[in-house]
Amino acid sequence: MNRLTTLGLTALLWPGTVTLAGEWSGYLSGELRAFPAEPNDPRQHGNNLSFSAQPEYYIEWDDGRQSITVVPFARWDQGDSERTHADIRELNWLKASDNWELRIGIGKVYWGVTESQHLVDIINQTDFVENLDGEDKLGQPMLQLALIRDWGTLDLFVLPGFRERTFPGIDGRPRFQPRIDTGLTQYESSREQRNIDYAARWSHYIGDWDFGLSYFHGTSRDPTFLPTLNADGEIVIAPLYEIINQFSLDLQATLGDWLWKLEAIHRSGQGASNYAAATGGFEYTFVGIFDSSYDLGLIGEILWDERGRDAPTLFDNDTMIGARFTLNDADSSELLLGFIIDNDDQSQLLYIEGSRRIGQRWKLSIEARAFANTPQDSLLYGMRDDDYLQLEIARYF
Numbered sequence: 001m002n003r004l005t006t007l008g009l010t011a012l013l014w015p016g017t018v019t020l021a022g023e024w025s026g027y028l029s030g031e032l033r034a035f036p037a038e039p040n041d042p043r044q045h046g047n048n049l050s051f052s053a054q055p056e057y058y059i060e061w062d063d064g065r066q067s068i069t070v071v072p073f074a075r076w077d078q079g080d081s082e083r084t085h086a087d088i089r090e091l092n093w094l095k096a097s098d099n100w101e102l103r104i105g106i107g108k109v110y111w112g113v114t115e116s117q118h119l120v121d122i123i124n125q126t127d128f129v130e131n132l133d134g135e136d137k138l139g140q141p142m143l144q145l146a147l148i149r150d151w152g153t154l155d156l157f158v159l160p161g162f163r164e165r166t167f168p169g170i171d172g173r174p175r176f177q178p179r180i181d182t183g184l185t186q187y188e189s190s191r192e193q194r195n196i197d198y199a200a201r202w203s204h205y206i207g208d209w210d211f212g213l214s215y216f217h218g219t220s221r222d223p224t225f226l227p228t229l230n231a232d233g234e235i236v237i238a239p240l241y242e243i244i245n246q247f248s249l250d251l252q253a254t255l256g257d258w259l260w261k262l263e264a265i266h267r268s269g270q271g272a273s274n275y276a277a278a279t280g281g282f283e284y285t286f287v288g289i290f291d292s293s294y295d296l297g298l299i300g301e302i303l304w305d306e307r308g309r310d311a312p313t314l315f316d317n318d319t320m321i322g323a324r325f326t327l328n329d330a331d332s333s334e335l336l337l338g339f340i341i342d343n344d345d346q347s348q349l350l351y352i353e354g355s356r357r358i359g360q361r362w363k364l365s366i367e368a369r370a371f372a373n374t375p376q377d378s379l380l381y382g383m384r385d386d387d388y389l390q391l392e393i394a395r396y397f
Contacts, residue, residue, distance in 0.1 A: 045079030177382025
């Protein structure tokens with residue numbers, strides 16, 4: 001974290017900024033996860049309570065052309081010491097002009113359009129102890145220059161410092177089995193976490209079509225998993241982070257009530273051979289169903305990985321179907337139901353995500369995940385008894 005701290009302090013102490021007053025926002029939350037079944041490993045916890053906080057400080061000056069954003073995050077978890085952690089999600093200085101933007105510090109960058117997974121989203125590392133869906137990301141040290149032109153936006157990145165993916169600990173749940181031992185992490189680069197990565201992305205639109213073309217060179221955010229023995233003689237998984245080159249495409253077409261989506265990558269350097277992977281599908285929205293203000297979106301996607309069963313991913317040949325229900329009310333009530341089935345071994349993942357504001361400051365969220373029909377050679381096999389229901393209440397300020 002020394003490199004993160006240095007970059008962050010550099011941004012905060014930029015000349016002329018320390019005397020200005022900014023704005024605070026953020027949230028405090030409590031989370032309860034209930035597991036109806038006993039764990040496969042007796043070392044894993046049962047029902048579990050945790051608390052998290054994510055304040056945000058924002059300040060701007062120079063007629064809005066310069067700003068600093070600070071977003072720390074921390075969680076305390078009752079049952080898993082690895083899930084008790086803190087991170088700097090963002091801490092950066094932004095300088096904006098009419099046709100360019102420069103950002104220096106720790107930041108978060110999101111690429112992607114599909115619902116079930118985000119193949120092209122490679123800048124930030126996944127904070128996997130937060131959630132299995134991969135939506136939560138660790139802050140990434142970066143220098144980002146965006147060139148904004150009539151022919152599109154070109155983003156250039158220098159990424160000085162790598163973040164390891166977080167994984168549940170011995171007590172954690174849900175988690176893979178054998179468990180992932182981050183103490184045995186390996187790197188292809190001799191510089192390990194000090195390796196400098198590079199990325200570029202061109203994004204534009206033509207009519208109803210939005211698209212992006214990206215390139216990344218550096219340490220893969222997706223580790224290769226190597227079975228091994230630890231010092232106690234336990235079979236565990238050691239993460240290996242290799243140097244990769246990745247070209248990617250993301251595409252979305254908005255055609256009336258239809259959204260057509262595609263993410264595709266070609267990667268070299270990870271494993272014995274190059275490979276391609278893609279996720280694509282649609283979302284169709286029924287607007288104002290039953291003559292009401294409610295919207296219902298139906299989602300269908302195909303997930304494919306050229307490596308097949310050798311891919312260190314849950315999604316090598318899968319189908320996802322889902323439904324998004326939006327009430328369009330003052331409390332922003334919404335519900336998402338998703339179902340993913342492996343077309344080869346028929347293992348299944350069912351998830352439900354819903355949220356609703358309570359008054360002006362509170363938000364109630366519900367999440368449920370269930371794993372079914374998981375064969376022994378499936379990555380989901382270790383989670384076969386880790387179905388859970390999660391309730392979270394957050395207070396915003």
